Amino acid sequence: MKLTEEQVKHVAKLANLPLTSEEEEKYSEQLSKILDYIEQLNSVDTKDVEPTFNVSGQSNVMSEDTTVPSLSQEDALLNASKKEKGFFVTKGVFEEE
Amino acid sequence: MTQYEPVIGLEVHVELNTKSKMFCRCSADYFGKEPNTHTCPVCLGLPGALPYINEEAINKCLQIGLALNCSISEKSLFERKNYFYPDLPKGYQISQYRWPLCINGHIEVEDENGNALMIRINRAHQEEDTGKLTHIGRETLIDFNRSGIPLVEIVTEPDFHSTAQVKDYAKKLQQLFRYLGVSNADMERGDMRLEANVSVGKSNGHPKGVARSLPNYRVELKNINSFRFMVAAIEYEIKRQIIALERGEKLTQETRGWDEDKKCTYLQRSKEEAHDYRYFPEPDLPELILSKEKIQKLKDSLPKLPVERAQQLIEMGIPKNIAFASVVTVQRADYIQRAIEYSKARGVDMVGIVNYIINRNIYARGVPPEQAVSDYQTQTTNIISDQGELEKLAKQAIKENPRAVEDYKQSLLSSGDESKAGNPNAIQVLIGAMMKKTSGKADASKLQGILKLLLEK
Ligand SMILES: [Zn+2]
Numbered sequence: 304m305k306l307t308e309e310q311v312k313h314v315a316k317l318a319n320l321p322l323t324s325e326e327e328e329k330y331s332e333q334l335s336k337i338l339d340y341i342e343q344l345n346s347v348d349t350k351d352v353e354p355t356f357n358v359s360g361q362s363n364v365m366s367e368d369t370t371v372p373s374l375s376q377e378d379a380l381l382n383a384s385k386k387e388k389g390f391f392v393t394k395g396v397f398e399e400e
Numbered sequence: 401m402t403q404y405e406p407v408i409g410l411e412v413h414v415e416l417n418t419k420s421k422m423f424c425r426c427s428a429d430y431f432g433k434e435p436n437t438h439t440c441p442v443c444l445g446l447p448g449a450l451p452y453i454n455e456e457a458i459n460k461c462l463q464i465g466l467a468l469n470c471s472i473s474e475k476s477l478f479e480r481k482n483y484f485y486p487d488l489p490k491g492y493q494i495s496q497y498r499w500p501l502c503i504n505g506h507i508e509v510e511d512e513n514g515n516a517l518m519i520r521i522n523r524a525h526q527e528e529d530t531g532k533l534t535h536i537g538r539e540t541l542i543d544f545n546r547s548g549i550p551l552v553e554i555v556t557e558p559d560f561h562s563t564a565q566v567k568d569y570a571k572k573l574q575q576l577f578r579y580l581g582v583s584n585a586d587m588e589r590g591d592m593r594l595e596a597n598v599s600v601g602k603s604n605g606h607p608k609g610v611a612r613s614l615p616n617y618r619v620e621l622k623n624i625n626s627f628r629f630m631v632a633a634i635e636y637e638i639k640r641q642i643i644a645l646e647r648g649e650k651l652t653q654e655t656r657g658w659d660e661d662k663k664c665t666y667l668q669r670s671k672e673e674a675h676d677y678r679y680f681p682e683p684d685l686p687e688l689i690l691s692k693e694k695i696q697k698l699k700d701s702l703p704k705l706p707v708e709r710a711q712q713l714i715e716m717g718i719p720k721n722i723a724f725a726s727v728v729t730v731q732r733a734d735y736i737q738r739a740i741e742y743s744k745a746r747g748v749d750m751v752g753i754v755n756y757i758i759n760r761n762i763y764a765r766g767v768p769p770e771q772a773v774s775d776y777q778t779q780t781t782n783i784i785s786d787q788g789e790l791e792k793l794a795k796q797a798i799k800e801n802p803r804a805v806e807d808y809k810q811s812l813l814s815s816g817d818e819s820k821a822g823n824p825n826a827i828q829v830l831i832g833a834m835m836k837k838t839s840g841k842a843d844a845s846k847l848q849g850i851l852k853l854l855l856e857k
Contacts, residue, residue: 317482317483317676317678319484356477356681356683356687357681357683357685357686357687359686361686362686362687362688362689363686363688363689364452364453364685364686365452365453365454365455365458366425366452366453366454366455367455367456368418368419368420368454368455368456368457369419369420369425370419370420370425370426370427370428371420371425371426373426373427373437373438373439373440374439374440374441374444375437376434376435376436376437379436379437379439379444379544380436387539387541388435388541389434389435389436389437389543390435390436390534390541390542390543391436391486391541391542391543391544392539392540392541392542393486393539393540393542394538394539394540395535395537395538395539395540396485396486396533396535396540
């Protein structure tokens with residue numbers, strides 16, 4: 304199954320990855336191979352098998368509604384590449400979503 | 401001319417008032433706090449951090465679902481909604497998609513004429529809030545205190561046909577959240593946010609509300625942070641779309657915002673398809689299995705809701721509008737209830753006391769309900785019947801109403817007989833004057849006698 308250039312561009316956009324046209328070419332090839340590999344799974348008959356979403360076998364693991372101390376502002380911002388007045392700073396985005 | 405009918409669906413997001421966040425134990429009391437002081441590795445999306453479900457939030461989401469007449473799913477799962485935006489540190493929001501907690505509910509709303517309409521609730525699901533962005537010039541500041549606050553999303557079917565119905569729905573939901581005590585639901589603070597999808601269909605002579613095919617597009621109104629602006633945006637969209645359809649234009653799926661300065665909506669982006677979010681079950685959170693017993697227990701613990709409480713008042717003989725005004729808030733409904741019980745024990749007219757409290761806005765004055773009942777009793781039953789007091793009042797009335805007194809004396813003279821039947825109208829004028837002075841508390845029959853005596857001396 305060969306991914307089109309359009310599909311690769313779309314996936315790259317969703318993954319927030321800037322790709323050069325060479326990379327697009329390269330990943331189109333590689334992603335297609337990965338898909339083919341995964342495709343093999345489709346040969347298994349799973350008609351009566353419940354999908355497994357979690358391998359712990361647990362359910363209803365919950366916590367009481369109590370608080371514990373948070374990180375200090377200083378610690379929270381420790382790895383920020385840019386900070387200002389206690390805020391993380393990023394390049395401007397329009398208010399959406 | 402073609403008849404157009406607006407078709408509107410709503411998504412409401414409400415922040416729950418739990419003590420801690422949805423998937424970590426940071427304090428959820430973030431409003432107005434120093435930025436980034438309520439965070440931890442989980443709500444900052446640091447590598448390796450593991451989420452943990454807050455049980456109280458789940459209970460509150462279920463209460464909302466139950467109050468909206470939803471069915472509760474036996475099995476419920478969280479999923480990752482993947483997208484990139486600076487307010488979302490993990491690169492995904494933990495939400496629900498295919499296995500929401502609550503589905504298929506309904507709520508009744510009214511339009512401006514009081515006509516009732518049933519709105520179907522598609523789902524009420526649990527998710528987490530994002531961080532808060534502040535845009536300053538070419539930079540964006542991020543505060544993650546809000547990141548991970550429990551959020552419930554309530555999605556309706558496209559059953560609204562007017563903004564009056566939308567307004568009533570928002571009001572009723574807000575009232576419901578407050579009755580349940582699950583959220584402060586303050587729209588100004590952003591506790592409760594609205595998104596709408598709006599399209600316009602040809603009604604083709606169908607009566608309103610009758611099933612017909614939906615328009616093949618819808619315009620989403622998003623990121624409108626004031627309820628008033630949302631209503632304005634919906635009204636604008638209805639007009640814009642009708643004009644476009646009349647011109648034969650083809651309308652498409654898109655997201656629009658509201659420009660308050662220009663009073664119009666504007667294009668934000670064409671619609672991303674749902675599968676672009678690449679939802680998949682959250683592997684870090686085991687599934688929720690909700691037993692019938694647990695659901696029943698939650699159902700039994702639901703407080704009496706406004707409609708039910710108003711109904712009880714109506715059955716007591718209280719007019720519908722007064723009954724609904726009595727239950728606007730839990731506090732007011734409780735106040736009225738206390739006043740009713742206190743009145744009952746004392747044989748005071750219960751319908752009268754509720755009318756009195758609502759019509760004179762007694763509740764807002766901070767008078768305790770027992771005091772309100774006493775005041776009401778004084779006004780209606782505590783009649784001034786003291787002879788001296790009444791005589792004083794009668795003399796004052798005679799002094800202040802010379803014309804009525806003259807009329808009365810004239811009528812006495814002209815009738816001239818021994819029964820001395822004076823003009824009854826003149827005496828009524830005098831009694832009326834004193835009733836006004838005493839807020840209706842003077843004993844009218846005694847007064848009449850006293851007045852006659854004084855006038856005929
Ligand atoms: Zn946290």
